[in-house]
Amino acid sequence: xxxxGKTDMKIKRVGFGGIPIQRITQEDTNNVIxxxxxxxxxxxxxxxxxxISEEYIGNSLEGRRDKFFIATKSMSRGYEEMKADIxxxxxxxxxxxxDLYQIHNLKSEEYETIxxxxxxxxxxxxxxxxxxxxxxxxxxxxxxxxxxxxEDDKFETIQFPYNIVEDQxxxxxRKAHExxxxxxxxxxxxxxxxxxxxxxxxxxxxxxxxDVAIPGMDSIDQVRQNILVLEDTKLTEEDYKKIxxxxxxxxxxxxxxxxxxxxxxxxVNIPANFLLEGYYTRYNLKDWAxxxxxxxxxxxxxxxxxxxxxxxxxYDLPIREMLKEVVEKLG
Numbered sequence: 001x002x003x004x005g006k007t008d009m010k011i012k013r014v015g016f017g018g019i020p021i022q023r024i025t026q027e028d029t030n031n032v033i034x035x036x037x038x039x040x041x042x043x044x045x046x047x048x049x050x051x052i053s054e055e056y057i058g059n060s061l062e063g064r065r066d067k068f069f070i071a072t073k074s075m076s077r078g079y080e081e082m083k084a085d086i087x088x089x090x091x092x093x094x095x096x097x098x099d100l101y102q103i104h105n106l107k108s109e110e111y112e113t114i115x116x117x118x119x120x121x122x123x124x125x126x127x128x129x130x131x132x133x134x135x136x137x138x139x140x141x142x143x144x145x146x147x148x149x150x151e152d153d154k155f156e157t158i159q160f161p162y163n164i165v166e167d168q169x170x171x172x173x174r175k176a177h178e179x180x181x182x183x184x185x186x187x188x189x190x191x192x193x194x195x196x197x198x199x200x201x202x203x204x205x206x207x208x209x210x211d212v213a214i215p216g217m218d219s220i221d222q223v224r225q226n227i228l229v230l231e232d233t234k235l236t237e238e239d240y241k242k243i244x245x246x247x248x249x250x251x252x253x254x255x256x257x258x259x260x261x262x263x264x265x266x267x268v269n270i271p272a273n274f275l276l277e278g279y280y281t282r283y284n285l286k287d288w289a290x291x292x293x294x295x296x297x298x299x300x301x302x303x304x305x306x307x308x309x310x311x312x313x314x315y316d317l318p319i320r321e322m323l324k325e326v327v328e329k330l331g
Contacts, residue, residue: 004043004211005182007135007156009069009099011043013205013212013233014226017186018046020218021053022285026060028218033060035223037067045071045159045184045214046093047104048085051288054092065095071157071184073102073139074120077110082123086132100157101127102137108144121154139186141257141271143168150176157182162210163190164203164246166256177209188213191275192282193250197222198229199242205233216283251315253322261309261319269298270309270319277326293330300326 001010016036021029036044046053054072061068070093074085089098103120115121127133137157138149149155150172158176160169162185173183185204194200197215204213217223235243255274264270276296280289293299300323309319 002211005157006180007182011069011212012041014041014230015043015045015212015214016041017214017216018053018057019050020216021056022051022288024218026056029056030060031220032217032223035220039223039227043069043212047073048089049075054089058093062094069099071100072098073104075104077120079118079123082120086127097131098133100135100137101133102139104139106138106140106145108142111145111148146172150181153179157184159184159186161187162204163188163200164194164243165190165250165254168256168258174209183211185210185213188215191278193254197226199239201226201229202233203243205229206235260312260314264309266302266304267298268302272296273300273326277329280329290330
């Protein structure tokens, strides 16, 4: 157990990510939440954007709300929209307060504007003053956004992808830890690309400056498996060999969302396309991924095969080939 940054949340270092709730039933969710309680996993992260996730979790928490710290998040950027989303979250989760409310997936170009008078951060501050939320956090897939958030010290927690093949946030995490900002790791299994869950989570938690990893779990067996990592988080020589093998194999066709490939002359949002393809293929959230893709600006279908992106990718990924695969699956 450890405190999440300077917050008063004392949590297990393995938490629960609520994305997979979308593909299971209410009864399955009840069983998973019961197993979390049994195993002492007390940090649950969900989002307004995860369709029925908040509601199913809220239903499961009736009678045991005090056993868990609940985090959720909203993509709303405006003041009124964020106020409305906070109320919806409170209703869905069936609670008087939410422990951590996060601005969800904030892009670097949005960062400076989020603190304006008519924008979302003001709504979060007011909700905190009213006792509707206890702490304010931020999530992003942009390293620049995380760097700004740590420097500004306006957020009590940061949430960012981090795993065996995506470790670009290492320096930012260290700095955040030094400043007492809580560190939440999403995508610990690289969006389902890593098969060895034990090694994947162990790799993250071997770093003492990281507070909690939140793998998505949709079964009792997954909960039981993931909690075992806490018995020993020290990496062995054999572990390091496996990690190198994974990096060498997966790294040939895995987007780290570093965004060096951008901007695309045709406006293709290359990392966003690969992220949604991962939800479709590895998370088995096909309908949700298709819906989000349909609403995305800069679809993969706009690619004209110019190849400029590949000249800028530090990992030499076959981006054009990968974009064609996105089109085949998502349109």
